[in-house]
Amino acid sequence: MGRISYLLREAWRGLWHHRALTFTAFLALVGALLVPCVFLVVFVNALSAVHTLGDRREMVVFLRDGIPDSTRQNIEHRLGLVAREIKYVSKDQAWEEMAQELGGDELLRAVNENPLPASYRVKLQPEYLHYSAMDSLSQTISLASGVEEVQYGGQWIRRLDEFLQTLRTTGIGIAAIIGAVVLFVVANAIRLTVVARRDIHRVMVLLGASRRFVRLPLFFEGALVSALAAGAALGITYLIVLGLANRLVVLPSFLPWRWMLAFVGAAAVLGMLGSTLALARVGREDRSR
């Protein structure tokens, strides 16, 4: 029997030997992991929505009338350094667009001359798509020669950034709380396993087993039960999303594969940490006897 298959068999043996305890721990973990799982789905959808909105974020740089071409080219060059897309809208194009939006040119006929400025509509590179960068850029650009004004929808961009930040902070908070819950559940389940199998571990030690030989399967046990619970939580969340899909206008998207793997991986790591805590505690109890 190879070493890895031995470890997995031992871990499975431990879980099966205490299947009632394992099942209780598994259910508790699924319940706990459902919370971050649902949150992640909400977060992914919010992030996707925000990115969609972010794609529409535009900075409009209005130009003074009558500036020479060289000044305009200088502005365009500077904008090119931070933009992924630049569109020049001349005074005439701006006039036409406005006429179309107003549904006729009667009102415009009342004005003697075209009062609209030429402008650049700038879609920024992703790293500039947040409030502080856009604010800083708008201040710098507005000082450039030939620039009349810069508009970028500062308030709603700030709110959007704040919303994302709140989501991230909430996510970290939830992760911390659920992490502690997972550690607690796994640590107690593994501790009971260790106590129940103490005699068996003693025999192994007498036969010459190292501490690592005895303990490694217990780490696998913690990791295995946590990873299985994470998989189950993902499955349940997927069913919830499917159920909601029939009732919502916008179809929510589920987690990408990489996120799911990371979620299961993180749960497995937490399970191993829980096992570490359990073994440390049992070790302290043994020494104090």
Added chain:
Amino acid sequence: MIRFAGVSKRFGTKEALAGVSWEVPAGERVVVLGASGSGKTTLLRLITMELLPTAGVVQVGDFSSQRLSGGKRIRLRRSLGIVFEDLRLIPDRNVNDNVALALQVRGTWDRKTVSERVHAALARVGMGDRGHDPPSAMSAGERQRVAVARALVASPAIVVADEPTRHLSSEPVDVILDALREAQGTVVLATNDESVARAFGGKVYRLANGHLEPAGASAATGVA
């Protein structure tokens, strides 16, 4: 080589061993004969260093009870094959896995090697066809034979067998004694059965009142 130098072991007010000095050269077969409660198990547990002496020094091969780190204790145990009085088979493993454990703790993982050695050890005690059975499906005598197979499977330098025939009822004692006799290293067998001591052969020591002496000798203290 096993050497006891003025070894005493006390449990509360009871002195299980009293200043025992004793030496077993490498490769020798010895029997420790004594009544129940005479301290045979204590003596064997001092050899395995599951217990440490209250006074004196136990030396087993390169390992001394005076300088026994965790790593040395593990290496010592890997040089031993132990038949426990209470057998200590692992109940949720089948016979093959119980015997294989003695190889795996020593780092032997090759599936074919493990399988061959386990089968050979079980066959040696007449249990070659019971590898897939759990210990719970066996008689006490059969479990005893599995425990002996586990002790011998890794060809240890020293075999320590505590009452290895105790659980045999109808089964022949010879199977186990032959297997132990064929072990290549030192063998220390503890028993309260004089017929087993005679049948096993080798040097016989008698343990009584905390003192160990060659069978037939009248010395009150240990033997060097």
